[in-house]
Amino acid sequence: MKLLPAPWLSLALFAGWLLLTRSFSLGQALLGGVAAVAIPLLLAPLRPRPVPLKRPGVLLRLILRVGRDVVWSGLKVAAGIVRSGARPPQGTFVRVPLTLRDEHALAALAMITAVIPGSVWSELAADRSALLIHIFDLDDEAAFIAHFKADYEHPLKEIFE
Known part of the structure; x- marks a missing residue:
């Protein structure tokens, strides 16, 4: 030791x-x-076990994508608040099926979800097969799930699994 x-x-x-x-x-x-x-x-x-850095290019693209989404979601939440008198936000819970299993990748996914304005990580299924997220204002659930999986889950799988 x-x-x-x-x-x-x-x-x-x-x-x-x-x-x-x-x-x-x-x-x-x-x-x-x-x-x-x-x-x-x-x-x-x-302390978690150390994780070797795989696919640094994918990691850089993920960081830039998250940064873009933080700004874009911040603007959407602000717009939703401003227009809330005319059309209240359509907040809802979305169940996102997951294929991600690595605990480091899931922790990174939790952090990503936490920093994106208008989204809250609510629950992870006991078998890690699904994630429940609350979204501030959602128009199209299928499009959100496709975006979440393509922009966050798949890059994290490449990096960690």
Whole structure:
């Protein structure tokens, strides 16, 4: 077992300890050092396994696509709020069938869903076969599912599986 399984985390914990205590005394440095070593050691079993980076080009395209969708969805949500008096948003839950099984890919998919305005990851089926997402304003469920699978699920499968 390594003394520092996560050296950057240990450094951040040590620096954070000293900043929070606002003291650079020997006693605080020793306590900060103990915390910086002990906490990562205690949490090491909870850390996910490292994942090799596969298909960096696909990853770059996915990041750009998510950025585009964040801006576009933000504008759609803003427009939906502005016109809500004339036509209230048609918020609904959508069940998206999944073929993605890797836990890292599912975590990335959860983060993507969380940053896109107007979408909320609501539930993952116990067998990971489907995802329930709440959408702020949805016109066409089939088109949304096709977009979600093509733009997010398939690139994540290429990267992680």
